[in-house]
Amino acid sequence: xxxxxxxxxxxxxxxxxxxxxxxxxxxxxxxxxxxxxxxxxxxxxxxxxxxxxxxxxxxxxxxxxxxxxxxxxxxxxxxxxxxxxxxxxxxxxxxxxxxxxxxxxxxxxxxxxxxxxxxxxxxxxxxxxxxxxxxxxxxxxxxxxxxxxxxxxxxxxxxxxxxxxxxxxxxxxxxxxxxxxxxxxxxxxxxxxxxx
Amino acid sequence: xxxxxxxxxxxxxxxxxxxxxxxxxxxxxxxxxxxxxxxxxxxxxxxxxxxxxxxxxxxxxxxxxxxxxxxxxxxxxxxxxxxxxxxxxxxxxxxxxxxxxxxxxxxxxxxxxxxxxxxxxxxxxxxxxxxxxxxxxxxxxxxxxxxxxxxxxxxxxxxxxxxxxxxxxxxxxxxxxxxxxxxxxxxxxxxxxxxx
Numbered sequence: 001x002x003x004x005x006x007x008x009x010x011x012x013x014x015x016x017x018x019x020x021x022x023x024x025x026x027x028x029x030x031x032x033x034x035x036x037x038x039x040x041x042x043x044x045x046x047x048x049x050x051x052x053x054x055x056x057x058x059x060x061x062x063x064x065x066x067x068x069x070x071x072x073x074x075x076x077x078x079x080x081x082x083x084x085x086x087x088x089x090x091x092x093x094x095x096x097x098x099x100x101x102x103x104x105x106x107x108x109x110x111x112x113x114x115x116x117x118x119x120x121x122x123x124x125x126x127x128x129x130x131x132x133x134x135x136x137x138x139x140x141x142x143x144x145x146x147x148x149x150x151x152x153x154x155x156x157x158x159x160x161x162x163x164x165x166x167x168x169x170x171x172x173x174x175x176x177x178x179x180x181x182x183x184x185x186x187x188x189x190x191x192x193x194x195x196x
Numbered sequence: 197x198x199x200x201x202x203x204x205x206x207x208x209x210x211x212x213x214x215x216x217x218x219x220x221x222x223x224x225x226x227x228x229x230x231x232x233x234x235x236x237x238x239x240x241x242x243x244x245x246x247x248x249x250x251x252x253x254x255x256x257x258x259x260x261x262x263x264x265x266x267x268x269x270x271x272x273x274x275x276x277x278x279x280x281x282x283x284x285x286x287x288x289x290x291x292x293x294x295x296x297x298x299x300x301x302x303x304x305x306x307x308x309x310x311x312x313x314x315x316x317x318x319x320x321x322x323x324x325x326x327x328x329x330x331x332x333x334x335x336x337x338x339x340x341x342x343x344x345x346x347x348x349x350x351x352x353x354x355x356x357x358x359x360x361x362x363x364x365x366x367x368x369x370x371x372x373x374x375x376x377x378x379x380x381x382x383x384x385x386x387x388x389x390x391x392x
Binding site: 082139156161162167172188189191 | 278311332335340341342345349350352353354356357358359360363365366368378381382384385386387388389390391
């Protein structure tokens with residue numbers, strides 16, 4: 001990017017992500033990103049005062065990239081709410097799995113940042129739970145789902161009950177040959193519970 | 197321990213654990229444990245050829261220490277199977293939480309070892325699932341639980357659905373003020389599912 005073009009946040013983040021991808025999260029500095037953008041590091045420091053701030057912003061953008069397509073999926077009405085919920089959950093799981101396989105180093109950085117940046121991850125989780133809540137409300141309205149529970153509380157419970165399949169801390173288990181089968185077991189449990 | 201006493205595996209592990217606790221996992225070597233036992237390091241190396249082998253053995257003993265009291269709990273008959281299952285799960289969760297609070301450094305070592313020693317953790321999980329399976333079988337027999345599922349598959353599903361509350365990777369979330377409430381949500385979901 002030339003010096004005379006406006007330096008948008010989006011342009012910085014795009015450049016930062018490319019530089020992080022090229023040099024790896026350990027070796028990338030704010031100065032490297034400034035160089036890639038052909039701006040002074042002073043200019044860049046005004047936007048991102050530290051390497052940590054830069055990494056957080058790139059991670060936040062990644063989380064949005066995960067949540068966006070899911071939002072479209074969640075807002076598509078019609079069909080069984082159970083099927084929609086399952087499709088939504090599997091899209092979330094596939095999205096995380098794709099990232100860990102295709103870009104393990106970046107995924108490692110994202111995971112590390114989300115452990116530190118508590119507010120960011122809380123907001124992301126709330127975003128996802130709100131999407132699921134919409135699907136569950138539809139299922140309650142169509143009498144497919146129980147109506148004695150609070151839809152948001154049910155969404156939260158389902159999000160936590162499927163932690164093993166979408167939380168980055170479990171990425172090392174996702175290549176297991178039994179992981180799909182294990183998701184199936186948990187999904188059946190979520191749908192039907194254990195009580196008669 | 198004096199040189200003329202028999203060197204049992206248990207005595208070595210007890211000494212190793214104490215030394216690890218005193219010096220920390222990073223600084224403890226096989227030689228330190230040999231010194232504490234007043235034996236030559238050659239003698240100790242015959243039992244544990246490396247620091248890794250020693251750590252694994254100490255971790256395996258820790259996992260047994262978690263599983264044993266739960267086994268007693270699981271084998272106590274009588275009462276509602278739902279209550280017994282909940283009590284069992286909470287005992288598992290409390291046991292992990294107690295370790296992370298009282299001995300964070302040892303807990304960190306145990307967690308790191310369990311990530312590497314796949315067979316050891318598979319065996320531990322199977323041990324726990326077998327215990328839960330017994331409770332679920334009782335619940336199916338007493339018609340409290342659904343009988344259309346395989347009890348072991350249900351136990352496995354419940355173990356995975358509660359991952360967030362007992363898996364060491366989530367220890368950083370256990371001090372959250374909402375964690376009990378979140379367990380409650382997942383527990384309700386496990387009991388009743390979402391379908392009518």
